[in-house]
Amino acid sequence: MRLITHNMLSSNIKGVTNGFPLRIEAEKVVEKEVDFNPDFLRNMFSKIEWKALTDASKALGYAELPEETEPSMLESELFLRKLHHALLELHLEEGALVCPETGRKFPVNKGIPNMLLHEDEV
Amino acid sequence: MAASRPELQAPPEIFYNDDEARKYTSSSRIIGIQAELSERALELLGLPGDGVPRLLLDIGCGSGLSGETLTENGHHWIGLDISESMLNIALEREVEGDLLLGDMGQGLGVRPGVIDGAISISAVQWLCNADKSSHEPRIRLKAFFGSLYKCLARGARAVLQVYPENLAQRELILSYAMKAGFSGGVVVDYPHSAKKRKEYLVLTCGSASMASATPNGKGEEGDSGSDEDSSEDEDTSVSVSERQRPRKRQKLSKKVKGKEWILKKKEQMRRKGNKVPMDTKYTGRKRKPRF
Numbered sequence: 001m002r003l004i005t006h007n008m009l010s011s012n013i014k015g016v017t018n019g020f021p022l023r024i025e026a027e028k029v030v031e032k033e034v035d036f037n038p039d040f041l042r043n044m045f046s047k048i049e050w051k052a053l054t055d056a057s058k059a060l061g062y063a064e065l066p067e068e069t070e071p072s073m074l075e076s077e078l079f080l081r082k083l084h085h086a087l088l089e090l091h092l093e094e095g096a097l098v099c100p101e102t103g104r105k106f107p108v109n110k111g112i113p114n115m116l117l118h119e120d121e122v
Numbered sequence: 123m124a125a126s127r128p129e130l131q132a133p134p135e136i137f138y139n140d141d142e143a144r145k146y147t148s149s150s151r152i153i154g155i156q157a158e159l160s161e162r163a164l165e166l167l168g169l170p171g172d173g174v175p176r177l178l179l180d181i182g183c184g185s186g187l188s189g190e191t192l193t194e195n196g197h198h199w200i201g202l203d204i205s206e207s208m209l210n211i212a213l214e215r216e217v218e219g220d221l222l223l224g225d226m227g228q229g230l231g232v233r234p235g236v237i238d239g240a241i242s243i244s245a246v247q248w249l250c251n252a253d254k255s256s257h258e259p260r261i262r263l264k265a266f267f268g269s270l271y272k273c274l275a276r277g278a279r280a281v282l283q284v285y286p287e288n289l290a291q292r293e294l295i296l297s298y299a300m301k302a303g304f305s306g307g308v309v310v311d312y313p314h315s316a317k318k319r320k321e322y323l324v325l326t327c328g329s330a331s332m333a334s335a336t337p338n339g340k341g342e343e344g345d346s347g348s349d350e351d352s353s354e355d356e357d358t359s360v361s362v363s364e365r366q367r368p369r370k371r372q373k374l375s376k377k378v379k380g381k382e383w384i385l386k387k388k389e390q391m392r393r394k395g396n397k398v399p400m401d402t403k404y405t406g407r408k409r410k411p412r413f
Contacts, residue, residue, distance in 0.1 A: 001220050001221075001222075002220055004177070004198065004220075005200050005220040005222075008177075008200065008232050008233055008236050008237070008273075009222075009231055009232065009233070010231055010232065010233045011231070012228060012229045012230075012231035012269075019231075020233050037175060039173070039174045039175070040174060040175040040198070043174055043175075043176075044177065047177075047235070047236045047275075049233075088198075110210075110213055111213070111220075111221070112209055112213070112221045112222065112223050113222055113223065114223045114224075115222055115223060115224035115231055116204075116223060116224055116225055116228070117225070117228045122228050122265075
């Protein structure tokens, strides 16, 4: 699972008011190269929750992203390359995603998070 | 093809076990069909043709057959499926999209307004089955459409290719989509062919005025109607939005139904073996208005 997906996921458990972001417990992280496309990144930028991304990125071992951003950074190739790397090239292969409110763990195996809710969580 | 619908045999996570999943994904016929359906769904999504990759959802992504079409068209996607076996095959095929093991009837769990478009190929009708006692279909349909509506960006579309068991099921699915706030309608391709007939729910997130008219379905000869005139033809598309109701048969000047269309239909009938009058210079000639 890449961080672009993690940045979009929220805990769906019944009764949870704010299930975003899910905390990451990383056991195995893999890097895979992806084609760089600045247009896509600029398009996505407004949708990204920045703090969630920087926290998640650090959890996966990549701490190069700036803490704060401003629109002019979208013109900087250096920034875009870092964003590209964090968003699309880091994969959480094994570990867990943790609901921020309930602490419930959603296991991640072979890169696939198991988001199936139990009967009493629906 | 199985004698009865898969949906009547077992819940999807049981029906699509390792064997079935592998069979499904190695059938060249199925691969071909899935690719076709996915291309058509992507077309119906109506994404801007600016070459910018979008972030899409593939609901019921299975072994990644449909997702591969999205990748080929340059998009990033997140796939959701309930069958581990199917997802394992997707991993084997090294699909580019991220995969989630999840149940769409429990809600998609994606945060608001972030998705540029969603497709679903041959999956949503599974929601209509009550597999477990707690799986009341209506609750699941509500959770699915509610969460889908929420996660789509304004003006974004969801295109769901479905195989409803009957008309009542299709209406049920559509009604929950409308209740969630979607506007849109059903596009039917090849409505007259039992084998080729395919249905797509084309739903837009946003007010009815934001949605452009529901596209036309494809006819027998594959003349795709990408022009935006809303068809009153009950065969091909049913536009369901707050203000419009399909009016009873009205005489419209249909660009589609000219002499060419008539000749094609007659040829079709001949191929079926029906008795058809010969084509003459009078065939499809313009009649006087009083006719």
